[in-house]
Each structure stands twice: as structure tokens, then as C-alpha cells.
Amino acid sequence: MNEPKAVAAEAVVPEAVASPPVVAPPAPRLLPARTLWAMFGRLMLLQAVWNYERMQGIGFAHALSPAVRKLAKDDAEAARSLVPQAGYFNTHPVMAAVAVGVVADQLERRARGETALDDAGILRVKQALGSSLAAIGDPLFWNAVRPLLALTAVYGWRDDRSWLGALTIVAGYNAFALGYRLRGLFQGYARGLSYVAQLARRLGPMTSGLRTIAGVIAALVVSTVLLPTGGGTATQAILGMAGVALGLMFFGAARLGPGEWGLGIVLIVLAWATLAPGF
């Protein structure tokens, strides 16, 4: 790689985020689309070696390796320059693509001899990106998209006995997640840190909107539990109502996970059915 003009993270990040890019002839990019596609493929294995020490660190270095290989003189240099990248990193797996793109952009700037972050600066930016991207990705994917699609599937089963919801979950989530993974990688590489700054502004309202829709579908599912399609007995409706009230009031309040709650309810009901068979 060329000798980098390394600068500290604090000196570059605020300026890059806050100010518009200076109008100048664009420098030729060193990473071809094929390399970015190779990085995209490797992002699918981001969590293969997930562990408590480095979390996604090894996966991050693996995803970045096609870019580093392209910018380095040989494999040995590429391998050694990836050691710092294999350290601690953790974020939402879809949004990790943005961080990989941003770091690839910084490494390319260094290879071109432009102003760029040094290794310590990149590590600090990676940590900051991990937290901020998780703060965007976790609510969007785990708390909005996933419940929305899963509740749609569950409603389809409750109301229509349709298994097609399984396809809805897989197709719907992947259209969204693969799309964002691809866009995040390419835009993170093309626009660097300035891309991250506008992500929260853009995705925040979308997350809120999707959660509201998920809440409406949750209400739809609750209505099928209280008044089952095709009719149900009054006892079933009362038991369903008791379950809904229990879940609404106590889930998360006690220090029990969903598995413990589920097993507890099943065992209590089983004991009840065994000891009071006349019910």
C-alpha cells in the first residue's frame, strides 16, 4: 500500500459528517464492483465465529478481506493489515455492511495517499459505528420488520389456516435485509461517513411507522384469540382473555424469559388437567 497520510479520528469524523463534500474531480476508485460483491457475499458469514471476546470481529475482517487484498501488495501484507480489523466489533448484522463499506473507503483513501484515518482512528470509528448502527438496525429489523412479518404470518394461520405466511416471513425479510445489506455496503464505500449521518434521519420514521403497523396487526391477532374465526366456546374466549391480560401485564415485568413463561404455563395447565380431570 502507499504510505498513508494518517490522521486521528477526531480530526476527520466531525468535518466529514458535518460539511458537504468539496467540489473536486472525483478520484478514481480502486475497488471494482466485483470486489464489493465478494465482500457482500462474505457478509453472509459475519457471525460464523461470533464469540464473547471479539463478537463479530473475525467476520468483519473476513468481509473486509477482498478489499484489503486488492489494496495490499501481497497476501501476507493483507493478512497482517487485517489483524487490527479482527478485534472487537458488534452491531446489527445487516447494518454491519455500512461499517465494512466505510472502513473500505478509508483504507482506499490511505492507499491513494489521501487524508485518511490511521489504524487507531479506524478502530475508534468502528466502535462508534457499531453502536450507532446497532441503535438504528436493532429497532428497525428486530423490533419492527420481524414482528410485522411474523404477526402477518400468524394472523394468516389463525384466520385462514394458511401456511403461506412462512413464505411471507422469508421473502419479506430478505427483500428488506438483503437490499439494505447491499445498499449499505455500496453506499458506505461510495459516500463514507457522510452516509451514516443521514441513515438515522431516514430510517427513524420508517421504524416508527412499521412498528405502528405491527401494533395494528397485533390487535388483529388478539381479536382472533378473543373471538376465534368460525366461533369458539365462551370458556375458550375467557381463557384467551386471561392469557392476553397475563402477557400484557406481566411479560417482562418478572425476570423470566419467554421460554420460562411458556414452559411454566404448559406445566401448570398439565397439572391442572391431571388433578382436576372433571374440568
Place this chain on the structure above:
Amino acid sequence: MTTSASVLLTVVWGGVVAADSAAFLQLLLSQPFVCGTVAGALWGHTALGCELGAILQLFSLGVLPIGGRPPEDFPVGTVVGVAVAAVLTGVDPVASAQGGPLLFGLVAAFVTALVGRSLLVWLRHRNEGLARWTETRLAAGDLGALDRAQWAGAAQTFAFGMGWTALALSVFAFVGEALFRGGGVAFGRAWQIGSPILWGFGIGSVARGLTRGNRARIVFWTALVGFLALRLWQPT
């Protein structure tokens, strides 16, 4: 499909969903409704798979795979629970007609998910050794070590999923058959009582998570009142 083919495919499917839930692809095949439906289809009981998968889906929505929190292993739990319920269907016709195998399938699923959580922690600690080895090899200039480590991690998770599915399926099928041959009517009665409570608790817990904030709460309760009114007044 023969029983042995169903068992074999179920074990392989357990490995696939274990890998999908974290290590490889993350296509959400590991969501209980998806993996339960497929597991049910492998045994010729798609409807049973959907029913258990849907209930477990609601419970699993309370699990957020965030940070270092070890999540319950709902993917493998669902595959095992559905397969066990399918095995028990027909062992005791009365209990089966009442849904007894479904209740026992849920017991199997929840226990497998809870025990699986400790196994996931163990697996993640094992990965620490693999990560340290990779870092050492990278420092020595071996770029290929990254590829080898990543594929080894994914293969390890797949093998773990298959092994855990096979073990849990054997244990619960054995215990379940013994219980149902001795009369599984209590399970059938328990399903009649427990099914609405479980559905209610599952969706109640999801609704609790989705109704944080006044606006979300107002939208939810307004929608619920509207949907209940529509269901009450819709022509039968």
C-alpha cells in the same frame, strides 16, 4: 415418506436452522413459524407444524438477539417440538383428537429451547479459541486462515444443531411414547385448556412490546376495539 427419512431430514433441518439463526446467511428460516411449517411438512403434518410454529413464534418475538445475551434456542426447539408431536400423533387416538401431542410438543420445544441456551453459550466460548487461532495465523501472514475459520465456525454450528436436534428428538420421542401408551388423555385435556391461554399470553407479550409510548398504545387499543366490533357484527 418413511419414518427414517423423516427423522434424517428433521435432523438435517435442525442443523440448517441452527446455522441460519446466527452463523450463516440469517435468512430467517430459523423463525419458528417457518421452521415449524417445514418440520411439519417433513412428517406429513403441515397443519400441526403451523399451529406449534405460530404459538412458538409469538413467544420467540420476546427474544431479541442483541449484544451478548444468550437467546433461547427456539429454532431447534421448534423443529424438535413439531417432530415429537408428529411422532406421537396416532399413538393414543383419543389424546391425539384432543390435541395431546401438540401440548407435549410444546413441552419438548420449550425445554429444548431453554437447555439449548446453555449449549449456545458453550458454542460461543468454543469460538473464542477459533478466533484467537485466526488472529495468530493472520499475524503470521496467512490470509486463508480467515476463510478456514469462518467455514469451520459455520460447520460447527450446523453440526451442533444436528446433534442437539437428534438428541432432543430421541429423548422426547421416547418419553412421549411411554407417556402416551399409558394414556395421554391428560395431555389432550390440558391442550383444550392451555391452547387459548398460550395463544393469549403469546400475543399479549408481543403487544406489550409494541405498545410502548402513548401513540402506539392508542393506535393498538383503537384498532383492537374496531376489529372486535367487526368480528362481532360480521355476518355468519
